[in-house]
Amino acid sequence: MDVGRTQWTADLEWVRTPRQTRSERTQTAVLDAAAALFAERGVDHASVSDIAARAGTSVGTIYHHFSDKQGLVFALFDRLAAELDATTADAVDPARWHGAGIADVLRGYLDFALDVGRTLPAFRIVSRAAAARDVGARELLEKLHRNIDEGVRALLLARAAEITHPARELAVDLVLDQIAAMLLVRLEPELRPSRLAELDDDAWIDETLHSALTHLGLTTD
């Protein structure tokens, strides 16, 4: 479940190692500002001096801490990935789901994913920008998604008795992919206008869940 960040980050020097407490504060402020601006306007439309202004520091200081703008993007992605990975690891911990059925697990997943997606609006934008620029970032992103998928997949397959679909594993894979795609469109409606966008979260979750359960052929409906 470890995301292996070290692989990607270890030998790279986008971020200066802080020697003073001040440094950490500044770096955090810069990353926060970047996250906000990137989420608002996208990476290309947020200039380094915009970020400096928002962080209450100067352009020179940003370049003292980060190798270049790309390094700032990577460092931010790294931070967001670590956050997401920690939250995920916690959410798919089997102990947490003791006694829960497939319907509970999937509902929990949908709930969780919507929540995280909205709490970290910068994640999708920054991860995409990083992945487009660097293979390591691309791999990290894939690993991250795989971790989530594997986690939920394990929870579902541990409850395979509930599934009547003849090809259980394939059915589970399809359902997970479908849910991921639905979540993407729900979180970023500008990608593809959806009729279901008008539903509120609860109704949307009910519909999506119902479809998934039907496909799996759940014994208890």
Place this chain on the structure above:
Amino acid sequence: MDVGRTQWTADLEWVRTPRQTRSERTQTAVLDAAAALFAERGVDHASVSDIAARAGTSVGTIYHHFSDKQGLVFALFDRLAAELDATTADAVDPARWHGAGIADVLRGYLDFALDVGRTLPAFRIVSRAAAARDVGARELLEKLHRNIDEGVRALLLARAAEITHPARELAVDLVLDQIAAMLLVRLEPELRPSRLAELDDDAWIDETLHSALTHLGLTTD
């Protein structure tokens, strides 16, 4: 089924009306070059002089024909939208589907959408850029999607006898949304890595189709 382009384009002057045959050739060449470069690198990373070079013309000429870079984006979106709309209108013509069942219609839709999505790779990028910058473009894009959805929806509901799902219309809406989301992720894998990405088109269509038919509760399976 008309997309109402006039609404958006009529009084706007992004494009100079051609007075010579030469003009049309040039405008076409510029739009073609822009489409290719935007699809390759995105709107922000394709400069006007890149486009001029690729089109075999000059920057000055581009600005003679188009109001500004944004106007070029809008004009291109308009052209792509018209293309897509014509293709769509043809594809969802009820006459074309005489004698076909729901499974045939959905398979045809999946096939068609994959094909068009790959033939016009610039469409998604350009439509997104245009929609992000202008309300009119946003509305046009929504109308376009609505046209596709309505077209397929009508074909399905005309075959409602095959559907055993208690709430037919809702079931159809959900299925259409799900398919749209799946198509998006299939056509742009960088948006969200998918396990099903490894399947070839035929297998992927089979899976997606099977899930949709199951949800609708098709009488003939």
Place this chain on the structure above:
DNA sequence: ATTATCTATAGATCTATAGATAATGC
């Protein structure tokens, strides 16, 4: 002494225009 910060600016890039020259078609 070292690290962090700021101001000022060089240098690159990109959008858009001015002005001169060439081609078109009534």
Place this chain on the structure above:
DNA sequence: ATTATCTATAGATCTATAGATAATGC
């Protein structure tokens, strides 16, 4: 005569650095 094209460049913007000044902590 009008329309289209090209070259050259102004002007804006943005990334990145140089160099001076201030704060930190062994």
